[in-house]
Amino acid sequence: MDKNELRAWICRQYGSTSASRILQIADCIDVYADLMESDVFLDCFLTEHKGIVIAHGRPKSGSLYQTDITGAEVFQDKEPMVFLTRDSGIAGTDARALSQENLVVRQRTVPIEDESGAVIAVLILERDDSERVSLNRKLDHMEEVATTLAENMIPGAGMFEETEMTLDYMFAQETHHRIKNNLQTISSILSLQQRRCCTDEAREILNTDIGMINSLASMYEIIMTGGSEDVDFFQVLRRMIGCIEQIYADKEPPVEITLEGDPIFVPQNKIHALTVIANELIQNAYKHGKFQDKGKISVQLLNGNMYASLRVTDNGVGYQEEAGKRQHLGLTIVRMLTKDPLKGSFIIEAIGSGTAASVHFPL
Secondary structure: OOHHHHHHHHHHHOOHHHHHHHHHHHHOHHHHHHHHOOEEEEEEEOOOOEEEEEEEEOOOOOOOOOOOOOOOEEEOOOOHHHHHHHHHOOOEEEEEEEOOOOOEEEEEEEEEEOOOOOEEEEEEEEEEOHHHHHHHHHHHHHHHHHHHHHHHOOOOOHHHHHHHHHHHHHHHHHHHHHHHHHHHHHHHHHHHHHHOOOOHHHHHHHHHHHHHHHHHHHHHHHHHHHOOOEEEHHHHHHHHHHHHHHHOOOOOOOEEEEEEEOOOEEEHHHHHHHHHHHHHHHHHHHHHOOOOOOEEEEEEEEEOOOEEEEEEEEOOOOOOHHHHHHOOHHHHHHHHHHHOOOOOEEEEEEEOOEEEEEEEEEO
16 A cells, blocks of 8 residues: 555544544654654554554664655564554563564564554654674673683683673673663653643653653763773763753753862762762752842862762752752652762752752762
8 A cells, every 4th residue: 555545544444533643643753763863663453463554754864774664564473562562552662573674673662542542553663783683692602702711711711700801891881772772762752742742830840851861861871981880970960961951941041050070980889879869959950940030050079088079059049948848859869869879968958049959978
């Protein structure tokens, strides 16, 4: 079937509301593909084990396909995650599949439901998996070599320890890479939803979530490029602030944010908590500063002999202690993470015409 025949088939196959929903997503498929920089598909189903591509979005660069495959048939044995998502109504991530052009790909799937909650279509994102397959083969080979060295206890067995360390590092880097990509995907989906929100409250909630996800993605990117067990938290803050500035670029009155201080290298078992804390404090200043004129937020990172400090100040109306007691999940999270795992202390207080929030933690 060509595209016009597919649209007619959808209108016959589904009720007007469901057909309209499917066609609306199909009309935006190229936008999704450009946003995700990946091939994106919308599949409906002909039988229990066979489906059909309703729409194929190809990114402007980097498509895995030579042609648009709209109208191609989809089979369960080649793309099992698509059918599992149809049957379960649960999104799938990181599943291997065989593309229409016989390329090994990784798929992420999202169910599209009608008003009753029944799955009427599946949205699929595909990325090339050949590089990952090659890496896994190399890792398997290295593991075989390391095992042989250990079992035979041959001279140069110290090489085994070096090989094992290399394997651990490569596995860790691959894990961080996967997590970062997953977070970026979630952020992109939330950004799409945020644009369609009808209320300021819903947009604000999604902005908060997007900021947190982008901050964590920035942290994983620093971990991937750092090459050591400890992570430069100052660089994490720099990237985090850039992400948050983009989210609140249209805020009125405008807000200027500055970062100063010392590079502090933090163990990976603490960097997650610090990233969440910093994101909460900075976004809290943006959202609740109630700036009268041009807003200013200052982020300082100070490295002492035994303790380090993260300090976020703003020139808003000032911290209201009674309001703080009823407050916000964000500050509850900050207090909890400061206590454990950081084993530190948290103080928030009014200072002159603004608010200061400080976290002190042992190095």
